Amino acid sequence: MSQGTHVGRRRAAAVLTAIVIVGLSAGCGAGSSKSASSSAARAAGPAGVGNSGGGASGDSAPNQAAAPSAGQNSLAKAPVAGRSIVYSATMTVRTKDVTAATANAETLAESNGGFVGGENSQSGTVPDVQGLTQSTVTLRVPSAAFEKVIGQLGTGGVVQDETRSASDVTAQVVDTGTRITAQQASIARITDLMKSATNLSDVVTLEGELSRRESDLESMQAQLAALNDQVSLSTITVTFLVPQATAPAATPTPKHQNAFQRGLHDGWQAFMGTVKVLLVIIGVLLPFAALAAVLWWPVTRSARVVARRRACLLY
Incomplete structure (x- = not known):
């Protein structure tokens, strides 16, 4: 076996050993990230982890109130340093002018540094009401203005x-920030190995590992960016509806009646029912009676004339 073959095998073994070491380092980094995230969950205020692709992760935001007052469902306005909190709210508001309320909500979001995430409006769903009768608007506003916007809506x-x-x-x-840091270090080590690799097969193997790790890094950076977006911008979904129609007046409950009064009442109701039935029958038969009366006179007149003629013939 030639000396060149031995050298090639040694290089391949060295590259594989380096890849294994890099993989183990990434695994240790991921394990340390899980430990860090557990410690962060238990700590009072852990510092956020920064990265080049995902933005700051330690945004301050108000926390939930421990004991809201009676009749309210509010969150604490005081921010808790080092915590990443996602706020959301849903509201239903009855208003006479749905169009104006929708426009006011959009203006309110923009004036507080937010934007409108979506809108769905309907019209003509309520009788005798023109224009919009229902509108659902999704607002994205900074967490610092969360309470203010809800109060004004x-x-x-x-x-x-x-x-x-x-x-x-x-x-x-x-956890995501720590995993990103470990993955970036792993990519840097593979990049250094590629600079020193001279064999084509080694370069191809390293390029495959580098591509896979860069794809994982982009995925984690996107996850962290989405989390930071939810933390920095709260979501408020408000539905505007026209006022409900006035409920019909309730039928008064009849007063207590004794047996005689109930019998008299029931008898009167039966009598009125019978009269109504008779009137209906008379109304149905009246046209036929009128027609019979109109036809009866000429028929009887003709019969009398015929009878007289027969009598004259006999005499």
């Missing part, structure tokens, strides 16, 4: 129902 009508929620995603943000 209900000023133009009556809030029928309201639901708020707060989800702490600090552990996910820290």
Whole structure:
């Protein structure tokens, strides 16, 4: 066996050993990220992990109130440093002018540094009401303006129902950021190995590993960016409806009656029912009676004339 073959085998073994070492390092990094995320979940205020592709991960946001007052469903306005919290709310507001309320909600979001994420409007669904009768608007507003925007959305009508929620995603943000850091270090090591590789098969193997790790890195960066977007911008979905129609007046409950009064009442009702039936029958027969009366006179007149003629013939 030639010396060149031995050298090629040694290079291939060295490259494979380096790839295994890099993989183990990435695995250790992922394991440490899980440990860090667990520690972050238990800690009072862990610092966010920054990265070049996902943005800051330690955005401050208000936390959920421990004991809201009676008749309210509010969240605490004081931010908790180092926590990543996702806020969302849904509202239903009854208003006389759905079109104006929808335009006001959109203006309110934009004036507070947010935007309109979606809108769905309907018209003509309520009798005798022109224009929009229902509109659902999804607003994305900064978390700092979450309480302010919700408070102003209900000023133009009556809030029928309201639901708020707060989800702490600090552990996910820290875990994803740590995994990104470990993956970036792994990519850097493979890039260094490619610079020193001279065999074509080694270069191809390293390029495949580099492509796979870069794809994983982009996926994790997208996850972190989505989390940061949810933390920095809260979601408020508000539905505007026209006021409900006035309910018909309830039928008064009859007063207590004794047996005689109930019998008299039932008898009168039966008598009136019989009279109504007789009137209906008379109304049905009256046209036929009129027709019979009109035809009866000429028929009887003709019969009398015939009888007289027969009598004259006999005499």
